[in-house]
Amino acid sequence: MEFLFTDWLGTPVWFWAAFITIVIALTAFDLGILHKEDKELGIGESLKLSVFYIGVALLFGAWVWVERGASAGMEYYTGFFIEKALSIDNVFVISLIFTYFAIPAKYQYRALLWGIMAVIVLRGLMIAGGAALLAEAYWVLYLFAAFLIVTGIKMFFAGDEPMDVGKNPVIRWISKHMRVTKELHDQHFFVKVPDSKTGKLVTAATPLFLALVVINLADLVFALDSVPAIFAITTDTFIVYTSNIFAILGLRALYFALAAMVHRFHYLKYALAAVLVFIGSKIFVTDFLLDGGKLPAWVSLGVTFGLIAVGVLYSLWKTRGAEEPNWPAGPEGATPAEAVANGTKGG
Template structure:
């Protein structure tokens, strides 16, 4: 029993056990009950499952509010809303990745699940490292804050240049150092194939594995924005990690609804840019204008939620009636073959 109340990263161990148990239960229920078989998820099912995950996340925040106080509760909700809004950009990038590798929708959900499992670990490592830095040197927060302001300004003036998956150095490295099959093999990331030279069975990666790797690399890039953003709100490691993960857990469910209408959120990036500038600026305001007093959590939550809501509603209003952009057929074997051939040409070159 003493172990349960032992301090672990500033929070009693039993809080961490409850959270990790919740994550494990949701993942097992999702994969083992809801999606035992690979199938395409419709928009209606996606929205219902997303509402379920958001509801669980909000209830978890209510539990934090009740157990640890209103201030930490509001900090959790602020971090959750920021990460949830930033994940919409993730959806656009993930959609490009799946389209590039021609991954059929029925295999996308399982790939997203394994991707999120990796994110839980990678985000944990990044957050642990950030917490260690902040605990040893408070001035690191000023670096985070300046970075957020710079990123927000850059995001505001940046164009809409899409990510070029073909030029990703990791994709090229894998294609030149590993065997990659020219076809998908159902939901498998690796398969046994016959080596043309030796006639022996060897292990080869599939396009689904390449897509999974690129998705996780893209998340690391997004984490460079989202992790400093939540540290600018609170340095409580438990709040930082749980708000991030609870927002990401529902991403795979929300993906199928948002991917069909991601073009409708064109103006959300401007709201997100304003949020990053606001979150970064309040660190300097609190320390140098307010004399070291904490920036009111309720004001921080209100401004963040207001900016994100304004960005969403303005985007939906501004883009009403716009046709959905046409994408290449996701299940086209010829498309997969073209990309594998391109990678092989890069290897030969």
């Protein structure tokens, strides 16, 4: 039992054990009980699940607040709100990906689940790497801060052109070096199909697997913003990781509630840009103008929450009555799966 009270990455092991237990329990309950069968998730159920996940995340933050103090609690909530707001951009990109590959809604939930499982691992590796860098060289935090400021400025002036899924180099590489079927096979990522030359059964990827790959690549791009952002708020690895993961865990439920109305959050990106610039600038202000002093945690939380709230409310008001955009599917009228699988081995 003494082992549970030893520190790992600056936090007692039992804190980590409690967090991991909650994540495993939520995932098992979601996949094993709520969604044993593939089905389309309605907006009503999606909203209820989103409220549930957000409630669990907020309760976890309250526990952190009680056990580790108000400062740690506010840092957790700040990181959670930033990641949750950034996830709305994730929803837009994920919608584009599922549209391109013509993935039916009833299979999207399971693809999102496995994508999020991969994200938990990938974010863990990125956060561990960032923590190790900061432990060896504090000046790396200035690079993170500068990156956030530049990213925020670029986001503010960026256009609204959607990403072109078909030009993704990883998709092109997979299509050339792996067997890919031209159609979906229910919820399966890999299936056995006859080889076009020998007739023997061989393993082939499905378009659902390609969608999963692109979703995880997109998250890596988003992590380049969110991970430095939370490190600019706190260097406590436990707070960084748990706030990120709790925000991501509810993403698959939130996706179905927001996918049909993500165009209503058009102006949120400007609020997020301001948040990134604020957080990045805070590092330079506190270290050089305040002689290493810290802004109170409630200031960071208040500014972050205020900017995001204004961005959401202004977007909803400004885009009232706006129609959902017609996002592109596959090129030249072909189904996305056929377009991507064209020219691959077998299938």
